[in-house]
Amino acid sequence: MGKKGLFVVIALLAIFSSVLAGCGSGGSSAPAASDTAAQGSPANAGTSSDAGGTAQPKQEVTLKVGAAPVPHAEILEFIKPKLKEEGINLEVVVLDDEGQLNPALQDGQIDANFFQHVPYLDSVSKEKGYDFAVTTKVHVEPIGFYSDKLKSKDELKDGAKIGIPNNPSNEYRALVLLQEQGLIKLKDGLTTYEATPNDIVENPKHLQFVEAEAATLPRALPDLDGAVINTNIVLEANIDPNSALFREDGNSPYANVIVVRKGDENREEIKKLGAALQTPDVKTFIQNKYGVAVVPAF
Structure with a gap:
């Protein structure tokens, strides 16, 4: 073989070797062992992923509850952190006219209200035709x-x-x-x-x-x-x-309650709201803050 032909063969071998080296580089679609271990590490535990494996934040639900300013809204503000831990963003809605809290619930502006006792609810429901359900007894305000x-x-x-x-x-x-x-x-x-x-x-x-x-x-x-x-x-x-x-004494039947549209009492966030309102911490909060003025009903 002449010198010219030998140079051509050497050049082709060099190009072929370069191509083979590129195929074994980081451009491979297969993950390295360290990448696979990282994906299964505790740091990512508890996060949800989409189909492509991208971590997604936990979905938070907003719950709007209409309330009288005192003590209802103050009690709801007290349980906000507890519900936040459970993925519920509690939004307390205080209206200037408490008489609008039932219409607001009827119209879907809020998810629940907290300002009334059952005898009052019964009396206005007959007049207005509300189809509501009572979920949780919270407190009595002795008149x-x-x-x-x-x-x-x-x-x-x-x-x-x-x-x-x-x-x-x-x-x-x-x-x-x-x-x-x-x-x-x-x-x-x-x-x-x-x-x-x-x-x-x-x-x-x-x-x-x-x-x-x-x-x-x-x-x-x-x-x-x-x-x-x-x-x-x-x-x-x-x-x-x-x-x-x-x-009134503590045996009053006029406990203030959480009210929702009928059918919504089975919503998970409504159940969590009720549970959060009937804890020993809430009972202590009511007793310490309001004394004889507000009596826990649970």
């Missing part, structure tokens, strides 16, 4: 009798003016409280949580009743001899709940 003028019920004079809430269930509740104190007597046979002053059959002190929106009663106290006021309204008005001349 009480407050006065800027009196130190005890024995100071009530003949013809004294008494303010009472004008919504059906709380009006009944207020009148029953006055009956338990021996101040009036309601007629027998009341089968629902509804009563008005027209249902009073005995009124030895000739008490005069002023029916008003519950939220306005604290402002009306200077013009009244006393008023029966819901505890959440007392707290919002910065009135000391310990100043009540008398109040």
Whole structure:
């Protein structure tokens, strides 16, 4: 073979060797052993992956709960961190008008609400046609009798003016409280949580009743001899709940509850909400923060 031919063969061998070297380089599609070990390491445990093996963050669910400001929204704020750990972003929605919390639930603006007791819910559901379900009893706010003028019920004079809430269930509740104190007597046979002053059959002190929106009663106290006021309204008005001349006892049937649209009570996040609200930590929080004004119902 001549020199020219020998040079051609050497050149071709050099090119062929280079190609073979490239096939064994890092361009291979097979992962190295170290890469495979890394993919199975504890650092990636607990993360979800898509079909291509890319780690995905855990999906968080937002739960919107409408609430009265005190104590309802404050209790919900307390359980936010617990629900966060369970993948639930609790959004507390406080409306200026609590009367809009049931319509907001009906319209789907919120997932649940927390501001009412069952007798109130029953009374408005009959009127509005709500199809709701109750999931969790949380607390009782014992309704009480407050006065800027009196130190005890024995100071009530003949013809004294008494303010009472004008919504059906709380009006009944207020009148029953006055009956338990021996101040009036309601007629027998009341089968629902509804009563008005027209249902009073005995009124030895000739008490005069002023029916008003519950939220306005604290402002009306200077013009009244006393008023029966819901505890959440007392707290919002910065009135000391310990100043009540008398109040319901702990056996009140008026527990405040979580309410949802019927069918939603089986949603996982709703169940977790209920569980988070009935823990020893929540009971301690309520007792320490509100004392006699708010009583755990679980």
